[in-house]
Amino acid sequence: MALLQIVEPDEAPAPRPPRRAVGIDLGTTNSLVATVRNGIPVVLPDAQGRPLLPSLVHYRKDGVDVGYAAQESLVVDPQNTIVSVKRLMGRGLADLSDARRFPYRFIDVPGMVQIETGAGRRTPVEVSAEILKTLRQRAEASLGGALDGAVITVPAYFDDAQRQATKDAGRLAGLNVLRLLNEPTAAAIAYGLDNASEGTYAVYDLGGGTFDLSILKLSRGVFEVLATAGDTALGGDDFDHRVYCWMLETGRVGPVSPSDTRLLMLKARDAKENLTTHASTPILATLSTGETIDATLSAERFVEISATLVAKTLGPMRKALRDARLTPAEIKGVVMVGGATRMPQIQKAVAEFFGAPPLNNLDPEQVVALGAAIQANVLVGNRAHDEDWLLLDVIPLSLGLETMGGLCEKIVPRNATIPVARAQEFTTFKDGQTAMAIHVVQGEREKVADCRSLARFELRGIPPLVAGAARIRVTFQVDADGLLSVSAREQTTGVEAAITVKPSYGLADADIARMLEESHAHAAEDMAARALAEAQVEAERVVAATEGALAADGDLLAERERAAIGSAIATVRRLAAGNDRHALAAAVAALNRATEEFAERRMNRSISHALTGRNVDSLADD
Amino acid sequence: MTLDTLDAAYRALQRRVHPDRYAAAGETERRLALQSSARVNEAYRALKDPVKRAQHLLSLHGIEALGETDTALPAEFLQDQLARREALAEAQSERDSRRLAALLEETRSEIAGLEAALAEHLDAQHALDAARDTLRELRFLTKVAADIETALAGIED
Numbered sequence: 001m002a003l004l005q006i007v008e009p010d011e012a013p014a015p016r017p018p019r020r021a022v023g024i025d026l027g028t029t030n031s032l033v034a035t036v037r038n039g040i041p042v043v044l045p046d047a048q049g050r051p052l053l054p055s056l057v058h059y060r061k062d063g064v065d066v067g068y069a070a071q072e073s074l075v076v077d078p079q080n081t082i083v084s085v086k087r088l089m090g091r092g093l094a095d096l097s098d099a100r101r102f103p104y105r106f107i108d109v110p111g112m113v114q115i116e117t118g119a120g121r122r123t124p125v126e127v128s129a130e131i132l133k134t135l136r137q138r139a140e141a142s143l144g145g146a147l148d149g150a151v152i153t154v155p156a157y158f159d160d161a162q163r164q165a166t167k168d169a170g171r172l173a174g175l176n177v178l179r180l181l182n183e184p185t186a187a188a189i190a191y192g193l194d195n196a197s198e199g200t201y202a203v204y205d206l207g208g209g210t211f212d213l214s215i216l217k218l219s220r221g222v223f224e225v226l227a228t229a230g231d232t233a234l235g236g237d238d239f240d241h242r243v244y245c246w247m248l249e250t251g252r253v254g255p256v257s258p259s260d261t262r263l264l265m266l267k268a269r270d271a272k273e274n275l276t277t278h279a280s281t282p283i284l285a286t287l288s289t290g291e292t293i294d295a296t297l298s299a300e301r302f303v304e305i306s307a308t309l310v311a312k313t314l315g316p317m318r319k320a321l322r323d324a325r326l327t328p329a330e331i332k333g334v335v336m337v338g339g340a341t342r343m344p345q346i347q348k349a350v351a352e353f354f355g356a357p358p359l360n361n362l363d364p365e366q367v368v369a370l371g372a373a374i375q376a377n378v379l380v381g382n383r384a385h386d387e388d389w390l391l392l393d394v395i396p397l398s399l400g401l402e403t404m405g406g407l408c409e410k411i412v413p414r415n416a417t418i419p420v421a422r423a424q425e426f427t428t429f430k431d432g433q434t435a436m437a438i439h440v441v442q443g444e445r446e447k448v449a450d451c452r453s454l455a456r457f458e459l460r461g462i463p464p465l466v467a468g469a470a471r472i473r474v475t476f477q478v479d480a481d482g483l484l485s486v487s488a489r490e491q492t493t494g495v496e497a498a499i500t501v502k503p504s505y506g507l508a509d510a511d512i513a514r515m516l517e518e519s520h521a522h523a524a525e526d527m528a529a530r531a532l533a534e535a536q537v538e539a540e541r542v543v544a545a546t547e548g549a550l551a552a553d554g555d556l557l558a559e560r561e562r563a564a565i566g567s568a569i570a571t572v573r574r575l576a577a578g579n580d581r582h583a584l585a586a587a588v589a590a591l592n593r594a595t596e597e598f599a600e601r602r603m604n605r606s607i608s609h610a611l612t613g614r615n616v617d618s619l620a621d622d
Numbered sequence: 623m624t625l626d627t628l629d630a631a632y633r634a635l636q637r638r639v640h641p642d643r644y645a646a647a648g649e650t651e652r653r654l655a656l657q658s659s660a661r662v663n664e665a666y667r668a669l670k671d672p673v674k675r676a677q678h679l680l681s682l683h684g685i686e687a688l689g690e691t692d693t694a695l696p697a698e699f700l701q702d703q704l705a706r707r708e709a710l711a712e713a714q715s716e717r718d719s720r721r722l723a724a725l726l727e728e729t730r731s732e733i734a735g736l737e738a739a740l741a742e743h744l745d746a747q748h749a750l751d752a753a754r755d756t757l758r759e760l761r762f763l764t765k766v767a768a769d770i771e772t773a774l775a776g777i778e779d
Contacts, residue, residue, distance in 0.1 A: 149645075178645050222633045319775060325730070379645035390637055416667075419641060421660040444775070479656055480641040545647040592648045599651040603658055606638040611631070 019148040021178070021380035022139045023186070023372025026128060026152055026166065028086040028235060029208030029339075031055050032366060033135040034373035035143060036382070041190065041370040044142045051366065053138075055208075057082045057130045059117035066134040074266070078103040078258040080118040084237060085131075087209045088113055088124035089169075090161030097233065101241070103258035112165065125169045132173035146533050148541070149178040151376035153368050155210040156182035157230035157396050159442050160454055160484050167481065174534075178379040180481040182393060183207070184214035185225060186371030187337040189391070190362060199332035200226070202320075204350055204358065205368075206313065206340040209235035213316045215324040215331070223391045227323035227415050229316035230396075234309065236272075236340030242305045243268035243297065247283060251293035260287045267293075275299045276342050303345045310349050317353060323415055334358040339365045381544075392417050395482055401474060402439035402448045404429070411476045414444065418482060423475040432464040436472060440486050459488040532581040539576045539588050543569055546595055549602060556601045568594040625670070632666040672737040673760055676753055679744055687754050688761055695758055706766060714773045722777070726770045729763055736760045 022044070025032045030052040034043045043051045050068070058070035058081040065073065073081045082104070093099060093108040105116035114121050132152070139147060152170050154163055163180055170177035184203035191197075197218050205212040212230035216223060244264050248256070256264065267285050274281035280298040287293070321328065334350055336358045341347070350358045362370070375391065394417055400410040401424075412422050428436065436459045443451030462470050474488045546569060554562065568591040575584040637643070639658040644651045668674045673688075680687045706725065713721040736756055743753035 179642070219633075222636070322726070322771065322774065379642060381646040390633075390640055391642060392636060392640070417663045419656050419660040420663055421657070422664070477656075477660065480659075541646055542648050545651070549647075549651075592650055595648055596650045599648065599654055603639065603651070603654045607635065607658065610635045610638045 018377075018382045019380045020139075020143045020145060021148055021373070021376035021382065022135075022143075022150050023181075023369050023374070023376045024132065024135055024150055024152045024175075025183070025186075025369035025372060026086065026132065026154075026169075027055055027208060027368075028084050028210065028237065029055055030365065031131050031135060032369035033139050034366070034369040035139065036373050036377040041373045041377075043366050043369055044139055046138055047141075053131065053135060055083065055085065055131055057085070057127050059119040059122065061118050064119065064130055066130050075259050075262050077118075078262050079105060082115065082117075082122075082127045084209055085124050085127040087233070088115075089128065090159070090163075090165035091124070103261065112161075125165050125172060128166070128169035129172035132169055132175060136173055136175055146537060148176065148537060149376060149380045150175045151179045151181050151186075151372045151379065152177055153181050153183045153186045153372045155205070155207070155230060155232065156184050156212045156214050156225075156228040157210065157232050158482075159232075159397050159452055160399075160482070161452065162232070163482050167483065176534075176537075178376060180483075181372055181375055181391075182212075182214065182225070182228070182482075183368045184212050184228070184335075184337065185216065185223065185391065185393060186369075186375065187335050187367045188214075188216050188218075188223065188371065189374050190367045190371035191335055191359075200324075200326060200330060201333050201335060202317075202331045202354070203335045203337060204313075204317075204341060205230075205337035206346060207235050207338040208237050208340070209233070211235060211313055211316065213313070213320045215320050215326065223389065224417075225392065225394045225415075226326075227320045228394060228396050229320040229323070231312060231316060234312055236338065238309050239272050239306050239340065239343065240265055240268040242309065243271050243302065246297065246301075246305050247285075247293055247295065250295045251291070253287065253289075253291050253293065257288060260289075263287070264293075271297055272302070272343070275302050276344060299344070306343075306345065310345050313346075313349070314353065328354045335367075336360050336364050337367055393480070393482070394418060395420070395478055397442045397452075398444055399440070399442050399454075399476055399478070399484060400451070401426075402441060406448045407446060408441055408443070408448050408451055411474070412478060416478075418478050419480050421475060421477045423473050426472045426474060427468050428462065428465065428470045428472075429467050431467050433467070433470070434462045434464055435460045436462060436488075438474060438486070438488055440476075440484070454484065455486065457486075457488075459490070462490045463492070465492070532579055532584075535581040535584045535588075536576050539572050539584055542588055542591055543572055543576075546591065549595070549598065553598075553602045553605060556605065557598060561598070565591075565594050565598065628666070628669055632662065635662045672740055673757060673764065676740055676744055676757055680750060680754060680757075683750055685750060685754060687757050692754070692758065695762065699759055699762075703762060703766065710766075710770055710773060714777075717777050719774060719777045722770055722774045726767060726774065729767045729770060733760065733763050733767060736763065 020035070022033050022035045032043050032052060034041055045051045046053065053067040054071060056067060056070040056074065058065040058073040058077065060080070070081055074083065088096070091113060092111060093106055093113045096113065099106060107114040107116055107121060112123055112125070114123050115127070136147060150170065152166060154166050158166070167177050167180055184205050187203050187205065188201060200215060200217050203212070203214045203216065210230065210232050211234040212228065214228040215226045217226050247264055247268065264285060267283055271281045271283050275297070278299070280296050283293060283295050283297055285293045331354055334354050334356070336350070341364050347358060394415045395412065396414060398410045398414045399412040400408045403409045409424070411424050412420055426436070438457050438459060439448065439453065440455045441448050441451040442454050445451050459472060462472065469492065470490055471492050472488055472490050474486065477485050546565065550562070550565070557565070568587070572584070572587045572591050575587045636659060639655055639662060641652060641655045641659055644655040668678065677687050686692070706729070709725060710722070713725065736759055740753055740756045740760065743749040743756060
């Protein structure tokens with residue numbers, strides 16, 4: 001298909017060395033890091049040349065192993081070797097219907113579940129951060145210095161809790177997270193953009209632990225996500241589990257220990273992968289009890305035992321199409337993502353549903369990381385002239401508030417384009433009521449009990465009035481990462497009470513700082529030096545952005561204003577050369593304040609440029 | 623104004639104000655981009671939706687369409703909808719997703735017809751009262767379509 005072309009960069013040499021930007025696919029089973037090198041997106045392998053990093057973290061008493069280094073402990077020490085941590089992100093113990101399938105000692109804490117390990121209690125955020133840190137180090141070694149920014153991908157169907165947890169993990173790993181990007185969108189970006197790619201595409205993403213189906217429209221360099229649907233608890237691992245259950249039945253073995261379970265799950269995965277290219281596969285295993293399993297699984301039988309899993313992907317496909325108001329025939333192509341899409345029964349089901357064979361031109365395991373790298377490259381400012389495209393994404397689940405009777409009032413419907421800000425007015429129901437409890441939920445169901453609770457907070461200081469007289473305006477704002485903040489304000493009397501919350505499962509900045517310090521205390525890295533380096537990178541970024549703005553729109557400023565900004569820049573420059581990171585951070589903040597008014601004028605100019613001076617019809621040629 | 627020109631204007635604006643354009647900029651600019659981009663999205667949503675757009679245009683002429691008392695509908699229309707509601711209830715109790723999908727298709731095509739009529743009333747004929755009547759029917763049908771979608775989703779879950 002013509003879509004599959006990676007755009008070449010501008011021929012003109014860049015005026016400055018390109019910034020170091022990476023895209024990270026933080027997967028359930030494997031993770032990858034990629035970058036754009038000389039205009040070509042490439043996956044960065046480890047020192048042994050392996051592109052994947054198994055998403056495995058082993059906690060020893062005296063240290064941590066990540067990836068291949070943790071593979072052996074998988075069987076020997078399953079309780080302290082964390083796999084599929086992505087399934088735990090932003091989840092409480094009660095959310096995990098399959099908690100018993102994990103061999104860990106879970107600790108049920110409000111918000112997010114924790115795991116008791118040989119090295120102490122760990123949150124899923126900390127475990128993910130270990131994986132991200134390993135990838136960061138791999139990228140820094142390969143690119144020769146500190147990273148300027150990273151884009152981390154998440155399943156499109158991740159809710160706010162899962163997104164917040166992922167972003168926190170990135171920060172904890174010392175990454176400047178430029179954006180959380182939906183995996184299917186990243187895949188579509190990797191497939192490239194040119195005029196021939198105009199049309200509507202579906203991305204079928206069956207990862208290790210999650211399934212996503214997204215409908216994207218490409219037109220004139222704008223990527224629009226029309227709809228997304230999926231299942232956060234369905235993936236390639238479930239196919240392994242079906243094979244595992246089949247092995248237990250066929251081999252007539254009794255209850256198995258955690259380490260034998262791990263062994264058999266690995267055998268199951270091998271069998272599944274074998275069946276992609278073979279009509280049958282032998283399965284041989286000796287358990288710690290001395291029992292043996294010696295069986296042959298045919299491709300036919302595998303299709304039978306996994307048929308319900310394949311069927312489960314059809315529901316979200318229909319739902320996404322319905323939301324986008326499209327029929328399968330209107331889809332121009334289906335992009336396949338995730339190693340699990342290699343299974344012939346998946347290929348067949350997708351081909352039957354859409355009436356055309358799916359696209360497999362790129363490695364389904366790398367495509368997400370490659371797309372994330374392209375987006376990171378653009379966001380960090382390494383934009384080439386002909387890569388001038390824009391991504392307009394949507395939120396996957398409706399956001400709302402609890403109202404009387406435990407019902408959910410939707411404020412932002414699912415598939416709304418982000419960023420989005422929406423407000424709704426509520427009133428008091430008792431005379432003299434001075435406080436109001438606000439409960440923020442996410443989900444499609446009518447009853448609050450069936451939706452996911454994101455946050456609770458109280459708006460206090462409402463002036464005492466008769467019931468129904470106060471007007472409380474609740475505003476939901478979702479940023480380009482799909483992250484929500486909520487504020488509420490009473491507006492009749494001019495008495496303002498406003499509060500902004502971050503949903504409660506997210507980690508407070510102080511927690512992040514503490515965890516960072518703890519992790520640095522254990523590591524050999526020099527924390528102060530690292531913090532200074534980060535502050536210097538940030539300072540350089542802000543100065544470059546400001547100078548660019550001055551060059552483009554300096555005429556918006558009076559001489560005096562310009563001089564003030566110039567002196568703020570000079571201060572930042574001077575301090576960036578020294579080693580006082582606190583003074584440097586203060587100077588950068590001062591520069592931000594000094595440019596506030598300027599930024600506002602620039603934004604207004606930008607908007608009027610887009611709207612005036614031209615016939616509306618001519619915009620169609622943009 | 624056609625949907626194509628609206629789309630083009632929307633994209634041109636987002637190209638300028640979207641937060642991705644300011645990812646490497648300072649904090650202030652990032653915040654402004656977020657706010658501006660959200661406003662553009664809201665404006666686009668209002669203009670793209672034929673009901674909201676018509677409501678807006680009518681309000682410019684002092685007509686508050688779709689208010690609490692603005693509910694009168696022709697008897698014939700109501701009868702059709704009653705029959706459709708019955709079909710919906712039946713299909714739902716029989717968990718017949720194929721029939722529901724057909725009902726949805728049919729309702730959506732009627733909605734498309736009404737939307738075209740609405741544009742004709744407003745843009746070509748300036749027939750404000752007719753537009754107001756069409757709006758009521760549109761609102762009714764939109765609710766029906768949403769209910770069918772919910773029923774479908776309920777079965778597929």
